[in-house]
Amino acid sequence: MNTTTKATASQRSATPLISLPQLAPWLIAILFLLLLPVIFNSGSALTIMNQMAITIVFALAYNMLLGQAGMLSFGHAVYMGLGGFFCVHLMNMVEFDGLWLPLPLLPLFGGFFGLIFAIIIGSFSTRRAGTVFAMISLGVGELIAASSIIIVAFFGGEEGISADRTMGPETFGFDFASQLEVYYLTAIWLVISAAAMYLFSRTPIGRIANAVRDNEERAEFLGYSQRYVRMISFCASGFFAGIAGGLFAINFEILTEENLNLGTSGVILLVTFLGGVGFFIGPIVGAVVFTLLQTVLSQYTEIWQLYLGALFVATVMFFPAGLTGLLAMHIQPFKLGKSSLLLRPYMRMLVPILVCFLSIAALLETAFHARHAPIGENEMNLFGIVFDSHGVLPWVVIVVLVLGSGFLVKRLAPELKEAWDDANYLEPRS
């Protein structure tokens, strides 16, 4: 996959730098971002969209490491968090010390602070890739997260530090008191940083980062220092993570130890991997899907983290290319004009798979309810059906549904596989 995109990239170098078909997705995305608050204008929707935008910037920055340079970090929250902490302090300086700094420029400073720390830590951590890098990033991350609790003057200890974003000089008449203004500010920074990160991935250094990821020895023989290339990727990633931290500081006006610790670093790994590390758009898809899943699932079930964990492990095991990789698998049949072959088996598979997943979820929910509900409270409500979680009948129904749909899925799987193979070959196979 990578080699083909590289080949097309070199062919394109003769044509103008940016052509209309290349620009189209960006324009559509910008239009979409502009229209989004018109459609969803409630306060909670704006909060979710802001959170989504911040996660997208952070996930894209993280993928500069994981996807494009092949460096697995377990401590990337540090750069976002430190950028955010500095931004909160800057906001406080604007409020109390009369520092002149318009709010829209704040994320840029967050980026610079992220960059400074990335330079310091990257100077020794980027020596090796792979496991050693992952371990150093974990150690440094834990070190800074643990220090943040005891260095109260800067990090505010357990309760963190907070600020007020509306105290700065007005910019074009906006004081950013309303969520909507913050949304547009976040969206603008999202577009700027996404475009910058995309352009970075097209520069020679971005390309060489891919080469070092794929085979560091060969890249060395071509005359590139793998350590230098990794260092550049690391610093760029730290910079954009810092921008995400600045946006976080503007949105939530508070930063705590939680923004630095392993939990946050793990979530961003999950988001990025779920979306797919192989494509630029992967982390965007991952961030959107994750934020939606998180907000929707957590409203309906207590064990949503179990589902997310299972989804993550299943992704690593069965679809290491992530959601976008799953979609990209269908490009080939589509190009061959054979996607219609897949339609029938997909339609037949749809109902059993849905029933299978839902009944497994029902099994988990019922078991959870039977084990953890207060004593005497046996009734539970699932998909609008009220039943007794301690009774025998619901259990029998659920187990029969799980086994039945599982059996159907297993029966239909060979047919789907055959159709899939047919759709991926040009010649009809005998």
Next chain:
Amino acid sequence: MELIFVNILDGLVTGLLLFMLCSGLTLIFSMMGVLNFAHASFYMLGAYFGYEISTFVGFWPGLIFAPILVGIAGALVERYGLRRVHQYGHVPELIFTFGLALLIEEIIQFFWGKNIMAYDEPDILNFVAFSIAGNAFPAYKVFMIFVAMGIFLVLLYILTRTRVGLIIQAALSYPNTVQNLGHNVPLVFMGVFGVGTALAGVAGVIAGPVLGTFPGMAVVLGSIVFVTIVIGGLGSLWGALIASLLIGWLQTFAASYNIVIGDVLVSIGFTRPENLDDSALRDLWTLTVSQIGPILPFLLMVLVLAIRPQGLFGKRES
């Protein structure tokens, strides 16, 4: 003076407990090149299994059967999870074990909830073994020391004196050659993974009553375990032992001496600022050694990695 002796014993307990986790982890790493992020989660599974068994038949059967169950779970994870992910490379393997750690924590909460379990040491060991200058040393800790020492000796014996150990050691360095000689290397891998996780399970069963059995216990110990094997040198059993003891003593000694850093700075010759509230470095003056105890292992790790990337006893870098 007596306090030092108490601390040495306490640090020994912590260090040996760490070693039970690190030994399995470092064996797994040197064999398969996989850093098992979920290793501390198997330790937690051990504690919960031990608790569940102890509610039915008491502590001692739990000490035997819980590690066996954990080992079986570990072997299954290797056979059906890791072996599948192995084809994608080392980074996806690491991500897989990371996801597994999240998943195990959620599964534990699914079955046992978020609260701390009432998992207690057995009555037979619930007495004071001896006391040093008024500091009681419980018999359970003596028991922990003996179990950990016993495991270390058995492990050392198996690895260096038996045929199985010979094959494992050979498979560590030259898996393909060992395979060509007719040994079933994937089976050896599965066995090592199972035994390594079972060791973590033993650690969980005996640590559960002392350190508490709750869903966060894996996170508390998890990163320390990593730090320890990185300091000791990835893949080195002796390194793991030395580093575990080092970290154990470092943490115990730091926790028990309430020296204020400011006093140290004054004694070196720095002058204390008049108004601490305005100083950006005010935390530096008021911190105590026991407060910075938790970050010392990480600091040590960063230092070791910066000076000697292969760790204290490690031979190779990755």
